[in-house]
Amino acid sequence: MKKTFNINISGYVFTIDDDAYDLLKDYLDTLHHAFASQEDGAELIADIEQRMAEILGQQNDGGMRVITIADAEAIIARMGRPEEIIEDETVEWRHDGHEGQSDEKNGPAEAPPYNPAQEQTVRRKFFRNPYNKMLGGVCSGLAAYIGIDPTWMRLIAVLLAFASFSVAVIIYIILWIIVPEARTTLDFMQMQGKAPTMENIGQTVTDTFRRMGDTFSNSDKANRPGTHGSADFAKTEPRSTGKVMADGLASFFGFVGKVLLIIGIVVCTIIEAAFGIGLLGCIIALITFITPYGMTMFGDGSLAGEHDIVIMGLLTAIGYILTIGIPLFFLLRFMLNNNNRIPQRMAKGWRVAMIATWIIGFIMAGVCTGIIAAHEQRGDWKSWHHNADRHREVIYDTVVVEETGILDGESESEERIDSLKQEIRRNRDSLKENAKALKEEIKKNR
């Protein structure tokens, strides 16, 4: 039993199986992508669609027969197996170096000689691979990009995670958020560095489709009765050693492994955030202490007055919540999405906003922690500061007195000036003693 649809191809109505529909749609979408850059690409696609409708109509004698996956595969083979369909016009897809050569020869008149190896030289793009993944498909995407086995990539990633004190974990999460997931057939081909020739399109569409069938049948069998056929198909596919290993690894770790991994990520996120914020706080506190600028900026300025400290504390708390909460939110979202068969992707604006908020939260928490630390320290030094201030005032007075004495020598008697000077000296000495006593007191207290 299979689910069927009614579809309209170029004005004709057909009844089509669920899986055949997916395959045909993917095929046509890929053609659209490939020809989108061409001036009359849409017209070309319309022509091809019309032809497909004609062929299907001829096969469909009586009008009651349903288009099956075999029909769909046959028509794809008939319409566009060899690469010539995307003619010389799209030569830039095929060979990185060939455009320059064809320019010299006045247009792309001379087709490059056929060479299967050359077909592979298309520039790869970094996508996450949703059909071969442990967490986010970052490792398998990166493996495809570099051209190695995903299992090795994962091993390297795990080693890196330990060796780098989980900085690699943060990088992984960032890549997970930033790197787009391969969705269309064209994405998959670019991920694997295949040129979007007709042959490759047909191949990849079919491959991807089988893989999807595999995924559906594993995760969602009860809900999708229509995919049994393709699931059987997938089982006959030859499996590489890497895939067997990866599968073994997955079933070995299984659910418990994944749960542990997620807990690990949560703990790492919290530690990382706390560590980073603490470091930033230390730096801010140090600046506040050492430089006079920092003192006026964070210390003596209005920013950290007695009642402002409460606000600082609040800001710190909010900063911490954001710094730890946002990664955890992404994690939670991922876990929820993981149950759906097609992973949802957040709109780009939201993602950017989330990352920006995280950075702001991090900086906010760090700076506020630093200011609070500086303020607490300042409690000890407060009286010393006070004395230092008085000291400064006295010296200022001396200078003023001396200057005024010189300027208005006639109005003030020499004796008066001397007595003032003496008083200042006495003050200074007593202040020095005071300061010493205070310093000792502080030492004792420590």
Add this chain to the structure above:
Amino acid sequence: MNETGINNIKAQMRKGMLEYCILLLLSERRAYPSDIIGSLSDADMIVVEGTLYTLLNRMRKEDKLAYEWEESKKGPPRKYYHITPFGRKVLQEMSAAWDEINNTVKHLRGSEPTVKLLENNKK
């Protein structure tokens, strides 16, 4: 040489001929794409159909062909292609080139006079 290599050469030869075949076909009568495909397969010229559409498109751009829409009783309107005067000129040149190739092959197979002999005959 393996089978794919042979098939590849065959495909290249057909690809080279396809444009000439289409011009030949359309020099007699106008036709719409499915019609062209049918005629070609009747003549044992196997084509991958998607290729034909891109080729027709390119030939139209190169002004060898032109088309007009025509209503059809059976379905949506059809694109009827016909040959242009420039297309005819190209066809003539291609026919000459084909004769040359044909002669060369026949000669190398050992059953026909050489090209030179043929040219002398012409004179």
